[in-house]
Amino acid sequence: MSNNEHSQFTENDFGGSINTDEILETFEFLDDWEDRYAFIIDLGKKLPTFPEEAKNEINLVHGCQSQVWLTHYLDQSTGKLHLLIDSDALIVRGLAAIVMASFNAKIPSEVLAVNIEAIFEKMDLIRHVSATRGNGLRSMVKKVQLIAQGIGS
Amino acid sequence: MNQQAVSKSAKSDTEQKVPFDIEKVRKDFPILDQEINGKPLIYLDNGASAQKPNAVIKAINDYYCQDNANVHRGAHTLGDRATAAFEGARERVREFINAASTKEIIWTSGTTEAINLVASGLTSTLKSGDEIIVSRIEHHANIVPWQMLAERTGATLKVIEINEAGELQEGAYEALLSEKTKVVAVTHVSNVLGTINPVKDMIEKAKSVGAITLIDGAQAVPHFMVDMQALDCDFYVFSSHKLFGPTGIGVLYGKESRLNALPPYQGGGEMIERVTFEKTTYNELPYKFEAGTPAISEAIGLAKAIDYFCQFDRADVEAHENSLMDYANSLVKTVPGMKVIGTAKNKVPVMSFMIEGLHPSDIGTLLDQQGIAIRTGNHCAMPLMDFYSLPGTARASFAFYNTKAEVETLFKGLEKIQRLFA
Numbered sequence: 001m002s003n004n005e006h007s008q009f010t011e012n013d014f015g016g017s018i019n020t021d022e023i024l025e026t027f028e029f030l031d032d033w034e035d036r037y038a039f040i041i042d043l044g045k046k047l048p049t050f051p052e053e054a055k056n057e058i059n060l061v062h063g064c065q066s067q068v069w070l071t072h073y074l075d076q077s078t079g080k081l082h083l084l085i086d087s088d089a090l091i092v093r094g095l096a097a098i099v100m101a102s103f104n105a106k107i108p109s110e111v112l113a114v115n116i117e118a119i120f121e122k123m124d125l126i127r128h129v130s131a132t133r134g135n136g137l138r139s140m141v142k143k144v145q146l147i148a149q150g151i152g153s
Numbered sequence: 154m155n156q157q158a159v160s161k162s163a164k165s166d167t168e169q170k171v172p173f174d175i176e177k178v179r180k181d182f183p184i185l186d187q188e189i190n191g192k193p194l195i196y197l198d199n200g201a202s203a204q205k206p207n208a209v210i211k212a213i214n215d216y217y218c219q220d221n222a223n224v225h226r227g228a229h230t231l232g233d234r235a236t237a238a239f240e241g242a243r244e245r246v247r248e249f250i251n252a253a254s255t256k257e258i259i260w261t262s263g264t265t266e267a268i269n270l271v272a273s274g275l276t277s278t279l280k281s282g283d284e285i286i287v288s289r290i291e292h293h294a295n296i297v298p299w300q301m302l303a304e305r306t307g308a309t310l311k312v313i314e315i316n317e318a319g320e321l322q323e324g325a326y327e328a329l330l331s332e333k334t335k336v337v338a339v340t341h342v343s344n345v346l347g348t349i350n351p352v353k354d355m356i357e358k359a360k361s362v363g364a365i366t367l368i369d370g371a372q373a374v375p376h377f378m379v380d381m382q383a384l385d386c387d388f389y390v391f392s393s394h395k396l397f398g399p400t401g402i403g404v405l406y407g408k409e410s411r412l413n414a415l416p417p418y419q420g421g422g423e424m425i426e427r428v429t430f431e432k433t434t435y436n437e438l439p440y441k442f443e444a445g446t447p448a449i450s451e452a453i454g455l456a457k458a459i460d461y462f463c464q465f466d467r468a469d470v471e472a473h474e475n476s477l478m479d480y481a482n483s484l485v486k487t488v489p490g491m492k493v494i495g496t497a498k499n500k501v502p503v504m505s506f507m508i509e510g511l512h513p514s515d516i517g518t519l520l521d522q523q524g525i526a527i528r529t530g531n532h533c534a535m536p537l538m539d540f541y542s543l544p545g546t547a548r549a550s551f552a553f554y555n556t557k558a559e560v561e562t563l564f565k566g567l568e569k570i571q572r573l574f575a
Contacts (some may be wrong), residue, residue: 037518
């Protein structure tokens with residue numbers, strides 16, 4: 001990959017200023033479902049651009065009703081794992097943003113230490129949608145964890 | 154609706170029908186009286202599985218409280234009662250579809266198993282060069298078993314293509330039919346689009362080339378009466394759970410001669426006449442295809458569901474269902490960017506749709522927040538999704554217990570989703 005392509009992975013705020021603490025804090029103030037989903041969907045709109053050529057079979061996350069693609073880049077100089085996720089569904093893209101906020105720009109051991117279930121628990125909405133077959137949230141998380149395990153071993 | 158397939162048996166003509174009163178009917182379905190996400194449940198996923206009236210739930214409960222025992226063993230009173238109820242259920246199904254004999258009613262686990270049973274049984278009948286005709290609007294259950302049969306035998310699968318409205322293309326079926334055609338397997342009603350296929354005419358044409366016909370009636374029987382004598386197909390299959398009965402049971406209707414020509418599907422108890430280690434002889438119809446202890450309470454529940462379904466005057470029920478569809482169609486224009494997929498002239502009350510800027514899964518999740526249950530996805534009909542170049546659709550499928558007020562709430566919900574999120 002060229003340096004330019006790596007910048008797609010590294011030049012975004014996910015795992016930095018867009019993190020789960022900040023998301024949870026905002027989420028707590030939202031009372032009705034309209035605002036909560038609007039917030040989730042807006043988070044999805046902040047996702048970095050996913051390269052069209054990387055929307056291939058290898059990067060497809062299976063077990064989703066919508067199409068979800070996930071790819072990664074390991075920055076050898078920092079040891080940090082960088083992710084890109086995209087979906088053709090608005091809510092799933094929002095869920096992908098939460099996955100990115102949880103795992104992006106961390107070293108593999110930090111990725112594996114994230115208690116994602118606790119984060120889902122705190123977001124009532126996520127707990128609800130994560131139980132729904134086919135939205136791919138669990139599949140995304142599993143894929144990220146497998147990538148981190150693969151690098152760690 | 155499809156007048157060809159509508160029949161009234163001599164018995165139902167003379168029976169006293171209960172007037173169709175929607176408010177009373179809704180009270181018969183206890184599940185409908187609840188809130189989902191703080192809103193009254195609006196259940197519009199009837200094409201996936203329909204809800205059960207109290208009469209069905211009570212029949213199953215009564216069976217387990219009073220009569221439960223294995224059937225066809227004959228050693229005690231409970232066994233006799235269970236057998237009488239179980240075989241009575243078979244007779245109820247025979248009457249419902251106007252089959253010639255209860256020997257022609259085989260219990261299966263559902264539509265899918267029924268089709269697999271037939272496709273599996275035809276293995277020695279087909280050979281390389283033979284052709285099996287299906288249509289573009291089939292459910293995977295009426296594609297994959299035939300594909301597997303084709304792989305086993307060297308036969309070829311031929312597909313009747315559709316027009317943009319979701320109807321079989323004029324003349325496409327006739328163009329595929331030939332002396333090579335050995336099986337015609339088509340759906341009576343499309344699960345995605347609601348299209349009613351002209352199956353009576355198709356069966357007649359299949360017969361002219363000597364092909365075996367199987368009709369997938371899973372989406373038809375919840376909406377109109379079917380008559381095996383009028384249709385004259387070789388096989389007709391449907392599931393209980395879409396017909397307001399329990400899950401886990403379905404029906405394979407087959408003409409006696411056709412069923413006799415098929416080998417047994419599974420081996421075990423019930424399906425045998427005599428077993429020795431040298432040679433086993435098989436039981437007669439219908440038991441030849443019913444290995445093991447059957448789904449007894451489910452059969453009894455299905456019979457009760459049919460009683461419930463048939464108590465109303467069909468014309469009243471169909472008029473109500475059509476009014477729901479007409480009302481839904483009239484409201485489509487209130488949702489900017491909404492497009493209905495499947496606009497066949499002859500259809501049951503099913504509406505597949507897309508909204509510009511939203512994925513079907515978004516629509517499903519956001520309607521659920523408003524207490525509205527619909528189906529989203531490819532509906533086990535990927536070849537049909539390919540035809541429309543869609544990743545899936547959102548589908549509202551109506552049953553007779555749905556109301557115009559629910560249709561109105563659905564469209565208000567869709568308008569809200571479109572306005573806030575698309």
